[in-house]
Amino acid sequence: MASDVHPQTGGETRRWLDIRPLARNLVQRQSWFIAFILLDLLIIRAIQTDPILIETWDYIQIGISVTIQITIVAFLLAIVIGIITAFGRISKNIIIYNVSTLYVELFRGLPLLVIILIFAFVVTPGVVDWISGSDSTGQATGLPFLDDFIQRLIGIPEEDVATTALRSRDIDPLWRIMFAFALTYGAFMSEVFRAGIESIGRGQMEAARSLGMTYFQAMRYVILPQAIRNVLPALANNFVFLLKDTSLASVVAVSEISYLTRQYSSNRFRYPEGLLVLSFIYANLTIILSMGAYYLETRLHADRRES
Amino acid sequence: MVEREPIIRIQNVSKSFGRVRALRNVSLDIYPREVVVIIGPSGSGKSTLLRCINRLESYEQGDIWVDGIHLSHKATDINKVRAEVGMVFQQFNLFPNLTAIENVMLAQRVVRKRPYAECERIAREQLEKVGIPEKADVYTAKLSGGQQQRVAIARALAMNPKIMLFDEPTSALDPEMIKEVLDVMLNLAKEGMTMAVVTHEMGFARAAADRVVFMDKGEKLEETTPSDLFTNPSHERLKLFLSKIL
Secondary structure (H helix, E strand, O other), rough: HHHHOOOOOOOOOOHOOOOOOHHHHHHEEEEEEHHHHHHHHHHHHHHHHOHHHHHHHHHEEEEEEHHHHHHHHHHHHHHHHHHHHHHHHHHOOHHHHHHHHHHHHHHHOOOOOOOOOHHHHHHHHHHHHHHHHOOOOOOOOHHHHHHHHOOOHOOOOOOHHHOOOOOOOHHOHHHHHHHHHHHHHHHHHHHHHHHHHHHHHHHHHHHHHHHHOOHHHHHHHHHHHHHHHHHHHHHHHHHHHHHHHHHHHHHOOOHHHHHHHHHHHHHHHHHHHHHHHHHHHHHHHHHHHHHHHHHHHHHHHHHHHOO | OOOOOOOOEEEEEEEEOOOOEEEEEEEEEEEEEEOOEEOOOOOOOEEEHHHHOOOOOOOOEEEEEEOEOHHHHHOOOOHHHHEEEEOOOOOOOOOOOEEHHHHHHHHHHOOOOOHHHHHHHHHHHHHHOOOHHHOOOOHHHHHHHHHHHHHHHHHHHHHOOOEEEOHHHHHOOHHHHHHHHHHHHHHHHHOEEEEEEEOOOHHHHHHHHEEEEEEEOOOOEEEEEEEHHHOOOHHHHHHHHHHHHO
């Protein structure tokens, strides 16, 4: 290829020796990352050596898996909800359009904290009552089949399933708030997907339809792959926001990292240590996430890469 | 002339965009193996007419039959009709997330349900036919306009259509690329493909057209052979149009 020939040195032979572009790129574009890594190493060293920080880390670190679990499950649910709602928002069917718009506006309008509280203390008990029936002491009277199914799902001993009804205190707070996150982020992400679908020119749909594809085939094979690729940065943004928002789950005593930090810090009166470890964990999780998103983006944009 | 059934029958079709009458009572028959070129000033409804044939555009009045299938009949599966009618657009409309060969393979796989190996074989054949087999694995953004339009033609041909519609296929191209696309179209015409072509390329009309249709303001004003069109244009507006572009 002609472009391989370096204009100044005039040949390919010296090209591998020239690390100046690499160094320039590293300094100009990656200095923030180097600084971040250095700071990280400093904190890791402290956590490994300082006895108080070791104790802090051991206490809080247990919550990392819970934080990640909420983030990933809620995000996957939100993607599904988001895509379905996006189709509702571009639908010509007035009922589908209005129902999905109402959902989006409602969940975007309420603070996430409020939605979490509603789901934990209103929706979950309400649904449980509806399933188990008003008399929740013995046999379920509402929807016995669903009642038994959920009881098995949450691990009620098999011999008790038939004779007892579901109680709302059996439902783990983790699952109470999962839907609060999924529905809130689903509403945000439906707008992202809608914008993505609308960003694809009309010609793409026309070309696909002119070849005999149905509307859904055209969406599935032509529009959505391009739309999702275009909205990837926005999706990654939402993922990071969601990860950080999981700290709100601490208000209903879900033992994720923020909850454990508050517990630890107030018990031992060690706020600086607790918050240092907490910030350390969040910062690293989000950085790893951003880098993953960046990698995915460059991979999916194969056609824009230099060949 | 031998008595034949038209493969496309357009009868008294009218359409309007809001207050603008895009088509007024247009009728046109296209016979198998025929090349019909539609010319006219911009806004004359020629693209709209072409897009009505595969119902990318709906029409309010009149009837269209494609290969014996009545388009405005309720029971008509438009996707089946479209699979038999290839279309080439002014803006190419290739799928930018796919390579050239993947563009040619996609509809074969999804619509025709052909096995992968067969799709690939047919796609390579078609790319060979339009003269760019070496670009098979290149993403479409890396191709020149002329190459992109030729991939678009290959994509339509891979479905083995009975009819090809060309909607100003060379209007978005640089002058030096127009010929490579027209050459592909001329070859196609020679092979006996039924073609309806909206274009401003009078050279193509002269060389390949069996009939030329002149449209203005949504009306079909003239339908004649290319030699008659250039030597004795009858209609006043056609004379004016030809004097401007020739």
